[in-house]
Amino acid sequence: MAATTAAPAIRVRSVQWGRALRLGLPLIPVLLLVIVAVFGPAWVPYDPERIVAPPYRAPGGEHWFGTDSNGMDIFSRTLAATRLNVVVATITALAATLGGMVLGLTIGMGESASGVWGVLFRGIARILDLFEAVPAVVIALVVVAFSGTSIPSLVLVLSIVLMSTQARLVRTEVLAVRNEAFVDAARMTGQSEAGLTIRHVLPHSAMPAMENAPVVFGQAVILTASLGFLGVGLPPPTPEWGAMIAQGAADAAVGRWWPATFPSIALILAVVIVAFLIPRLLRGRRGRSQG
Amino acid sequence: MTDVRVSPTLDAEGRRLDGSGRGAALGHWWGLNRWWITRIAVLPVHILVFAVIAFFLVRAVPGDPVLTILGGSVQYTQEDYDRVQQALGLNGTIGEQLGRYLWQTVQLDLGTSLYTGRSVAGELAQRIPETLELALIALVATVAVALAAAAVVVLRPRSWFARLLRLYSRMAGAVPQFILAVAFIFVFYATLHWVPAPIGRTDPKTPPIETVTGFPLLDALLTGNLEAFGSTVAHLVLPVVVMVLATTDLLLKILIASLEKAIDAPPTLFRAATGASRGTLLLSAYRRALPPMVTMSGVVFGHLLGGAVILEALFGLGAMGGYALEAVNTKDMVALQGFLLVSAVISLILFLVVDLVNMALDPRRRPGVHVGDA
Numbered sequence: 001m002a003a004t005t006a007a008p009a010i011r012v013r014s015v016q017w018g019r020a021l022r023l024g025l026p027l028i029p030v031l032l033l034v035i036v037a038v039f040g041p042a043w044v045p046y047d048p049e050r051i052v053a054p055p056y057r058a059p060g061g062e063h064w065f066g067t068d069s070n071g072m073d074i075f076s077r078t079l080a081a082t083r084l085n086v087v088v089a090t091i092t093a094l095a096a097t098l099g100g101m102v103l104g105l106t107i108g109m110g111e112s113a114s115g116v117w118g119v120l121f122r123g124i125a126r127i128l129d130l131f132e133a134v135p136a137v138v139i140a141l142v143v144v145a146f147s148g149t150s151i152p153s154l155v156l157v158l159s160i161v162l163m164s165t166q167a168r169l170v171r172t173e174v175l176a177v178r179n180e181a182f183v184d185a186a187r188m189t190g191q192s193e194a195g196l197t198i199r200h201v202l203p204h205s206a207m208p209a210m211e212n213a214p215v216v217f218g219q220a221v222i223l224t225a226s227l228g229f230l231g232v233g234l235p236p237p238t239p240e241w242g243a244m245i246a247q248g249a250a251d252a253a254v255g256r257w258w259p260a261t262f263p264s265i266a267l268i269l270a271v272v273i274v275a276f277l278i279p280r281l282l283r284g285r286r287g288r289s290q291g
Numbered sequence: 292m293t294d295v296r297v298s299p300t301l302d303a304e305g306r307r308l309d310g311s312g313r314g315a316a317l318g319h320w321w322g323l324n325r326w327w328i329t330r331i332a333v334l335p336v337h338i339l340v341f342a343v344i345a346f347f348l349v350r351a352v353p354g355d356p357v358l359t360i361l362g363g364s365v366q367y368t369q370e371d372y373d374r375v376q377q378a379l380g381l382n383g384t385i386g387e388q389l390g391r392y393l394w395q396t397v398q399l400d401l402g403t404s405l406y407t408g409r410s411v412a413g414e415l416a417q418r419i420p421e422t423l424e425l426a427l428i429a430l431v432a433t434v435a436v437a438l439a440a441a442a443v444v445v446l447r448p449r450s451w452f453a454r455l456l457r458l459y460s461r462m463a464g465a466v467p468q469f470i471l472a473v474a475f476i477f478v479f480y481a482t483l484h485w486v487p488a489p490i491g492r493t494d495p496k497t498p499p500i501e502t503v504t505g506f507p508l509l510d511a512l513l514t515g516n517l518e519a520f521g522s523t524v525a526h527l528v529l530p531v532v533v534m535v536l537a538t539t540d541l542l543l544k545i546l547i548a549s550l551e552k553a554i555d556a557p558p559t560l561f562r563a564a565t566g567a568s569r570g571t572l573l574l575s576a577y578r579r580a581l582p583p584m585v586t587m588s589g590v591v592f593g594h595l596l597g598g599a600v601i602l603e604a605l606f607g608l609g610a611m612g613g614y615a616l617e618a619v620n621t622k623d624m625v626a627l628q629g630f631l632l633v634s635a636v637i638s639l640i641l642f643l644v645v646d647l648v649n650m651a652l653d654p655r656r657r658p659g660v661h662v663g664d665a
Binding site for chain 1: 349472489598605639
């Protein structure tokens, strides 16, 4: 008798543990990334922008990841670059998502309007489709060249380039939501159009864009690195993964693997951690609230 | 079940247009072919709209491009400023600027490079085929690999190879092309010596390719220059493999999802019930599953074009990407504006092809055709 009552209790506890583990495990790399981004530059063993050793020291010993063609410490540079790349991508993802929501809501609600505004909003909707057709790298390259390179201008350019996807996602949802009865009901209670859009339409149309934000983060990391790789990013001694990989590419061609490898691994890890693990975390949370 | 309703004037069967005379025949022809004619007709509109966007985009970014070009030199005079401003087309009101810019663009005049003094349109026209060749080869290879890989996943879902492919498709977009390229250069060139050095399009010793069409591979074949052809192929293998590996996952992810849905759909069951062969079943499922992937391949082409620009720098192929980078480094705004517009035109043409392929595969996607649930 005792055995039959004990068995389910154990199973319940193990299910809870399993759930905690499923939720907790992906959290560890995410936290690690945040910690490295925040404290990384303070922890570096060497100045990431100074020549600290002869060039091309192989990894090991005093220089864990070796030194690059200038004689800078690759471990210090990779670690220090984390803050820049992660901060730029985070702000970009937030700005692109927020901007995309505003744009998507405006277009989605205004599209059916008659007269000039309706035509204008329908036109913007088509323009967003056109934007999707052109490679983001190309647009970013040209705009960065015009605006000059600094962290604020980089963030602005990336946000503009990546905003169109978010705006499209929100707009699609708005088109589905705006004819719902609760929107008409809110309208009849005398709420202003802007007020009911924010209070009733936004909560029902924001989810796809929010879920896509980690992907935008990944795209922003890759775009920043692509620009750095092309030599259009921030000026040279600044530690940045793309620029480091570009510098290491020439070394890789003559058989020195380490200068490009470590920043590459850091970049892929950052993208995978955010773009793949955070959605899993969000899904886990939603699953719990439903269950 | 869905039923396809065609509005009377465009009756696809031509039943309402069976009157005699040339007008009716022409009307019938128009009804049958309207879908692709109208789609092609809007292309110039799209290009013009993008030209306007590009115009405002480069003017919306903060900073004064004139000052950027004059750079650190504090010693510029008002005359210098006016000269650069005029060369950039930034003088006059915004309306005048736009009018001038659009008029030039319509005449295929992209301006004169600030740095070399040569026509931007001419310089780009010379370089486009080389970049386009790389991107198109990669696109065809990517689509072919995705189609074949999806068949493996659907037909042998439990094999280890299918599991591996599924895992790969989930990685969609995580590894940028240039990282893969650097890794491959290290492994296949520096370590294994399987491919030639990533410098240039051919070995220095091979005879030069005469220009016929501008596409290097095609020209080498046309002029019977087999040595140069082989060398070009050898130099393109690595960039193409990198592009295929880095982008096939995007297509595969979508294709697997829609193929699995199509295989369980009623049309497949109906065909199976009529005793159709396995090949017919698969072909029918593919036809119904393809449109999302075809749409995605338009986006993938954008990735490949952007990737070509980056990989050209890495593999020393310097065509359009090389031109753009040089323009960035010399702050040649006119050349960059031209580069942006030309890249957009190439992408928009590919989107046109994507739409046409989808309309051909699925008549319900054609304009003027209304599909409703019966």
